[in-house]
Amino acid sequence: MSGETPETPVDEARREFLRNAATASVLTLAPGVTLMTAGVSEAQAKVDPGKRWGMLIDTTKCVSGCDKCVSACKAENGWQAEEGSPTDPQWIRKVDVKDPRTGFAMSLPVMCQHCANPPCVDVCPTGASMQRADGIVLVNRHICIGCRYCMMACPYKARSFAHEEVPENEKVPWAPRGQGCVESCTLCVHRVDVGGIPACAEACDKGAILFGDLNDSTSEISKRLAQFPAYQIRADLGCDPGVHYARLP
Amino acid sequence: MKRIHYSLLEGRVGYYAALAILGAIAGAGLLAAWYMEHYGHVVTGMTNQIVWGMPHVFAVFLIVAASGVLNVASIGTVFERRPYKPLGRLSALMAVAVLAGGLMVLVLDLGRPDRLIVAMTKYNFKSIFAWNIYLYNGFFAVVLLYLYTQMSSKFHVRSYYKAAGTLAFVWRLILTTGTGSIFGWLVARQGYDLAIYAPMFIALSFSFGLALFLLVTIALYRSVERPLGHGLVNRMGRLLGVFVLAAFYFVAVAHLTNLYAAEHQGVERFILFGGNIYTFLFWAGFVLVGTIIPFALVFSRSARTSYKPVVIASLLTVIGGMSLIYVIIIGGQAYPLVLFPGKEISSSFFDGVINPYAPSFPEIVLGVAGFATAILITVFATRVLPLMPVSLADEDVDPHLVQKSGEVVEMKKAA
Numbered sequence: 001m002s003g004e005t006p007e008t009p010v011d012e013a014r015r016e017f018l019r020n021a022a023t024a025s026v027l028t029l030a031p032g033v034t035l036m037t038a039g040v041s042e043a044q045a046k047v048d049p050g051k052r053w054g055m056l057i058d059t060t061k062c063v064s065g066c067d068k069c070v071s072a073c074k075a076e077n078g079w080q081a082e083e084g085s086p087t088d089p090q091w092i093r094k095v096d097v098k099d100p101r102t103g104f105a106m107s108l109p110v111m112c113q114h115c116a117n118p119p120c121v122d123v124c125p126t127g128a129s130m131q132r133a134d135g136i137v138l139v140n141r142h143i144c145i146g147c148r149y150c151m152m153a154c155p156y157k158a159r160s161f162a163h164e165e166v167p168e169n170e171k172v173p174w175a176p177r178g179q180g181c182v183e184s185c186t187l188c189v190h191r192v193d194v195g196g197i198p199a200c201a202e203a204c205d206k207g208a209i210l211f212g213d214l215n216d217s218t219s220e221i222s223k224r225l226a227q228f229p230a231y232q233i234r235a236d237l238g239c240d241p242g243v244h245y246a247r248l249p
Numbered sequence: 250m251k252r253i254h255y256s257l258l259e260g261r262v263g264y265y266a267a268l269a270i271l272g273a274i275a276g277a278g279l280l281a282a283w284y285m286e287h288y289g290h291v292v293t294g295m296t297n298q299i300v301w302g303m304p305h306v307f308a309v310f311l312i313v314a315a316s317g318v319l320n321v322a323s324i325g326t327v328f329e330r331r332p333y334k335p336l337g338r339l340s341a342l343m344a345v346a347v348l349a350g351g352l353m354v355l356v357l358d359l360g361r362p363d364r365l366i367v368a369m370t371k372y373n374f375k376s377i378f379a380w381n382i383y384l385y386n387g388f389f390a391v392v393l394l395y396l397y398t399q400m401s402s403k404f405h406v407r408s409y410y411k412a413a414g415t416l417a418f419v420w421r422l423i424l425t426t427g428t429g430s431i432f433g434w435l436v437a438r439q440g441y442d443l444a445i446y447a448p449m450f451i452a453l454s455f456s457f458g459l460a461l462f463l464l465v466t467i468a469l470y471r472s473v474e475r476p477l478g479h480g481l482v483n484r485m486g487r488l489l490g491v492f493v494l495a496a497f498y499f500v501a502v503a504h505l506t507n508l509y510a511a512e513h514q515g516v517e518r519f520i521l522f523g524g525n526i527y528t529f530l531f532w533a534g535f536v537l538v539g540t541i542i543p544f545a546l547v548f549s550r551s552a553r554t555s556y557k558p559v560v561i562a563s564l565l566t567v568i569g570g571m572s573l574i575y576v577i578i579i580g581g582q583a584y585p586l587v588l589f590p591g592k593e594i595s596s597s598f599f600d601g602v603i604n605p606y607a608p609s610f611p612e613i614v615l616g617v618a619g620f621a622t623a624i625l626i627t628v629f630a631t632r633v634l635p636l637m638p639v640s641l642a643d644e645d646v647d648p649h650l651v652q653k654s655g656e657v658v659e660m661k662k663a664a
Binding site for chain 2 (some may be wrong): 081083086087088089090093094095096098100101110112119121122123124125126127128143145147148149151152153154155156157160161162163164165173175179181199218232233237
């Protein structure tokens with residue numbers, strides 16, 4: 001036997017069907033794709049590219065065991081984390097750091113560091129992981145396919161995956177969450193865009209979290225950064241986080 | 250060299266039984282995917298710590314193997330090795346089938362598989378993942394074109410087969426570079442961030458792909474009792490031995506590089522000497538079962554007169570390969586991120602601890618379904634397209650093989 005197959009006449013009906021099917025697919029999908037694109041551009045339009053929002057966290061004021069910032073974030077953005085659950089989200093967490101040799105210990109909150117060079121944005125195949133012109137790093141929940149590559153790439157373990165359905169009563173309109181998508185700290189973008197400050201910074205009664213514009217030399221955060229030494233977590237990676245810590249170990 | 254004749258896969262009961270079994274496994278995989286999609290990843294072993302689990306181990310293995318399966322065709326077309334030429338069609342088709350199986354697993358594990366159309370319409374060109382979507386789709390197109398140039402009855406189409414084969418070969422090298430770079434370019438994690446991952450994955454693809462190809466080809470030829478030369482199998486077996494060694498070389502250099510840098514010694518101690526599942530899978534799985542034993546088997550005396558050593562070596566290469574991919578993907582995540590080098594850290598989010606992972610049943614079923622789908626497509630394709638040479642007896646493939654093997658043993662033809 002050989003690989004030759006007899007010539008068959010062109011099936012016009014089949015050709016017509018395929019043509020119609022292709023047209024129908026395009027007509028069905030195109031509006032959705034266009035809408036998604038339009039939605040993102042509209043959000044981007046409100047952003048001031050002259051700003052770079054950031055935080056300065058004073059670890060000398062932050063107290064181990066206090067989690068007011070975490071509770072405030074939960075309440076503000078509608079996420080819950082059962083103690084010990086490996087699948088529940090944590091947009092912000094308190095990390096206890098100890099020097100094993102000297103015993104020196106400190107506590108600090110870690111959330112999305114809103115990097116200038118965010119690896120999560122670099123690796124996202126669809127562009128769902130995105131950075132606004134003012135430096136805030138977000139997940140566009142409309143086009144996140146749930147591949148979790150951003151979670152693999154984030155040096156700060158700042159992102160969570162919604163492993164199960166988010167109860168309706170937990171959802172808040174300004175922080176959309178949904179099963180199968182990745183989520184993280186938004187720097188309370190809904191507050192910042194109307195002149196407010198993130199819920200964690202507001203909730204910290206020790207005054208350990210200072211929020212402001214890193215590009216504005218007259219802002220309180222810029223003045224303090226110019227006055228006192230402050231560090232970024234894993235600065236060696238060159239991601240240039242927007243969150244700075246005064247007196248890191 | 251005699252003219253090679255190709256024919257459709259024969260058999261009735263056996264063929265349909267094989268299709269039914271493979272179809273059932275593939276179907277079970279779809280059910281598993283539906284279950285995970287419906288209830289969410291909370292029903293899997295994956296967590297916010299181990300974000301990529303068993304489906305990724307299977308998917309990456311299959312995707313890496315797919316480009317390696319194509320090597321058999323490339324050796325014939327690009328490097329003009331005569332004994333490999335008759336296998337070109339089967340190799341090209343199976344490469345596409347294995348990639349399809351791997352991608353099926355990867356896509357069905359997405360948090361939102363229903364948004365696949367988004368992945369196809371929105372691209373972030375800085376993402377190696379996005380590049381890979383192009384590379385995978387391009388692989389299908391290029392390899393199917395290559396297959397067409399091999400099978401066409403038109404002379405002018407066949408005259409492009411070397412060009413198409415070369416393009417497919419270059420494409421597969423870039424594709425595996427892309428797959429390796431998914432991990433190699435992850436700067437955040439101690440276990441990854443290695444440029445050598447790209448060539449290492451290429452070397453791994455050579456051994457994984459050839460092992461899979463040998464297993465499927467020998468199984469197909471034996472099941473329909475077509476002649477299959479011992480000289481040919483022995484020759485490919487010995488090539489597998491060389492590939493296995495090449496893969497080991499790259500893995501060894503990757504670990505030595507990490508061991509040298511104090512920064513990475515923690516993760517190396519954890520993987521290589523931690524006394525955990527990853528240590529076991531690395532040394533017993535990859536080094537012993539996946540490298541040393543296959544190498545010894547394919548160069549053994551009995552490999553000259555029997556298929557068995559090559560079949561066992563191929564099987565062990567697959568097991569060793571799966572072990573290594575498990576160590577890379579799961580082990581690389583089990584070791585915690587280093588937020589504060591040299592410090593001890595703890596939090597409610599499992600910072601600073603070794604992350605546990607227990608794959609769930611649906612995850613494994615989905616992964617196995619990837620293998621089943623790849624073989625299902627291959628078997629079905631051999632039934633509808635003339636991909637398999639009627640005879641792979643040594644004297645039909647390359648007379649030199651007869652002299653080399655010392656003896657020719659043909660499978661008994663069915664009465």
